[in-house]
Amino acid sequence: MAATLEKDDVVAMLRHVSERLIAQVDILTDADLAIGDGDHGIGMQRGFEGTLESFDATPPENIEAAFKAMGTAILSKTGGAAGAIFGTLFRAGSKVTAGKETIGGADIAAFLETGLEAVLKRGGVTEGQKTIIDGLAPAARAARAKEAEGADAVLSAAADAAVAGVEATKGMVATTGKARSLGERSLGHPDPGAISVSLILKAMQDFAARA
Amino acid sequence: MAATLEKDDVVAMLRHVSERLIAQVDILTDADLAIGDGDHGIGMQRGFEGTLESFDATPPENIEAAFKAMGTAILSKTGGAAGAIFGTLFRAGSKVTAGKETIGGADIAAFLETGLEAVLKRGGVTEGQKTIIDGLAPAARAARAKEAEGADAVLSAAADAAVAGVEATKGMVATTGKARSLGERSLGHPDPGAISVSLILKAMQDFAARA
């Protein structure tokens, strides 16, 4: 149970996230097949494989560099909507960790909020349109609510909120992205991008709980 | 049981042939699917429908005209190898009936022989190459052997010989037409064109037996 994370923890956590997500791509593929074009799984896989390669090639010098390297790898390797969105999330979010040797609950909340803000700007959508935002926004709020309790608790709250957010997307009609044209037919299906958010946060939570 | 056929009999017989063959096109389709391109059934159907239309539009004035009209319809409507071959058979064969008010066994034998000769010239193949010839050549020989016995007996002998000829094609390796490239793989399958010969003669035989 880690209330704060050092650079090595963060790198190890992001490695864990990458490996876990790579192992779970089929969930994302199937979710995207249902309401999108079926490439979300392989796209995220490319991004996370790219992250691991980047960490191997250039071990991050600090926490900010670790988050940013992940964002850069996703941005350039994932492509599509998810590449732009998750790339922006990690790259923008990384800035709040600039100069920090350790990060705690408040930092994680700030990371999610700053990332969210950048993603909202990039994608031009709001909550309720059945996107990544519907996993990310509740997660950021839950994190802020627990900011005093340490990284592990914050990640746990954020992950739970994201999972609930995914659940909520089932009841939303998509009004952006490839699922938009489905209209009512998108009802009942969770949003693939939101699922990715929840899996990423869940992997972080599990890492922090063990660390 | 008709030993000789008059013009009206011949026209009625060729109508019967056309109708019977149209009803049996699936046999030809399947045979051509096995060792060719699968169009022999619909090709013969076009030719026989064309024959019926031609008879309706211009009732043949004599026996020669009836056979020739059938050949012309097949030649122009069937297309492909079968159109050229069956068209040539009926058009060339028709010549032996020129000026005849009735035809008997010897005429039918001559019809088959003359048609066969023209077809051999047109197609450039010999017996044993797994073609129409392997139905037609035995039929012509059997017809000549019975020439003294009247149209019905001659057609019966010719049809039986054609059926045996079809059976024999199963043991032949195709060396011409679309089945050629199958080589040994054509073994066991009867030749679609030879089947058509046997069905045509069988229909003639049945007509003559009832006439």
Place this chain on the structure above:
Amino acid sequence: MAKAAKKIINDPKKVVAEMLDGLVLANDGRIARVPGHAAIVRTDLPESKVAVLIGGGSGHEPLFHGFVGRNMGDGAACGQVFAAPSPDIIVAAAKAVHRGKGVLFLYGNYAGDTMNFDMAAELLEDEDIEVRTVRIADDVAAAPPERKYDRRGIAGDLLMIKIAGGAASELETLDDVVRVVEKAGDNVRSIGVAVSAGSIPETGKPTFELADDEIEIGMGAHGEAGVSRQKLLPADAVADQLMDKILNDLPFQSGDEVALLINNLGATTMMEMLIVNRRIRQILDERGIKVHRTDVGTWLTVQEMAGFSVTLMKLDDELKRYLDMPAESLGYSRM
């Protein structure tokens, strides 16, 4: 559930990289790879011209990267299968095509493409390279007319690229080129029909499911839902439905001249498309709409998907001029 398609490929993860190698070679020297990037550029690019950069996800070959050539795109940024290219690819491609007169970004209107191309445009602006964007949004099935900005780009892409390529060969400024291409965009309408699904090489899974006796009118180029799923219909009835949607969307009038494009989504036969063309021309004749130019072929595919789309672009003299310019590329060439 349909079976995964049999494909003649090597490593499924390398399809885009190997496809690009093969594409460059197939152009017999007329295009080159942008070093280190999934991007290509014409080798015979004139020294001073407005540049046209096209691009998008792969898997729709010959679109987009097959449309780079004389009087077509000057370069292309290539994403992975069905995934927009990342900003770094787009930036590299834009720099490779830029000849001092600015770059037109011309691509299909999808969230992924928009975000990645926009990020690239911002990076290029930092380096003082002028970029203007036209997003192709021709699919009338994707959104009602009042939300045209929400429509996705489908086979109208070809006509748009053709016009952009022509305009950028003749016109002096990026503004002028943008004006012509935007006019073309205002006047182009498409709609497709899906008969059976394609699949992504890496997953092997069909992108959607249709019953054996069903078709879907209006389905998008990645299997996005259309306007109606229905029983298989005769060609004339399908053509009637498609034309109805198109002709009701833009006020085409008697006396109008149009470009007509019938695009094979992959596995449909040209025989079917020509039979459909016959009916389309009957409908246009009845309306007094004259066809200036017809293209029937395979331009925007969705892997081995079966189905086709119909595109009409209303023409004026200026659009005709650029559309009719000779053009040459691996995927589209016409004198």
Place this chain on the structure above:
Amino acid sequence: MAKAAKKIINDPKKVVAEMLDGLVLANDGRIARVPGHAAIVRTDLPESKVAVLIGGGSGHEPLFHGFVGRNMGDGAACGQVFAAPSPDIIVAAAKAVHRGKGVLFLYGNYAGDTMNFDMAAELLEDEDIEVRTVRIADDVAAAPPERKYDRRGIAGDLLMIKIAGGAASELETLDDVVRVVEKAGDNVRSIGVAVSAGSIPETGKPTFELADDEIEIGMGAHGEAGVSRQKLLPADAVADQLMDKILNDLPFQSGDEVALLINNLGATTMMEMLIVNRRIRQILDERGIKVHRTDVGTWLTVQEMAGFSVTLMKLDDELKRYLDMPAESLGYSRM
């Protein structure tokens, strides 16, 4: 057993007639129907030239009737699906294209085509119209080299028509055109690979059966048997096998220049063909064989069959000249 394909057609018995109507319309006035016949002719045919008549069974669109146009075929005689046209169609087409300098009959070497075109040639000779015949026989899988006359014609058709069209635009006599086209025929080699079957619209039945994990090397354009049926292989291994068959058939030598053509039999993706092209070029590079010109596209189809073929034609300066002439037709156009 594979299911019958879903096709967007009207009456299955009318596919050829309706397709031809749609084809003429799609040519925007450049070709016309020969009245009363399943045949087409260029409307802009020069007053005095050697005529090139192409043709064969339908169902392979754009081949043959899509290849009528400037510097391509002057007219085409169209049979029903997979069935050679009858002599009366061929005679009518030949008369429509004849401009006093004789007619070249150029078609694929199949028994049905040979018999019907020969009958037509005999009828035309009776009317003092000079006819010469070149049968295309490029498929190395169909027979060993010593029985080249037994080989069938596949996608090499396109290069042959291209050369015939070019030669007939420039050369004065039928003899000269025949000489060039025969030389092209001596120098062209193709082989295909089948991945899944197409079907005839009227029967709805697939023309052959292949297991889900099988391909067949050397299969013909109507599903005629090839040289080996085997498990699905990576693209490079398939390319190796195809090239091996071609390169061992004609003594291609280091320093030779060739035209390379990769033809989609219907439902194969261009992505796959480009991946194969990459490997083909590696093989040719190793052998020192230079590619003068590449075409990758959909030229000879077998309805919705999946698979492709590779064609090499060894070139000299004369063949290059005619192959490189600009040509325009609905199915093939290149500057």
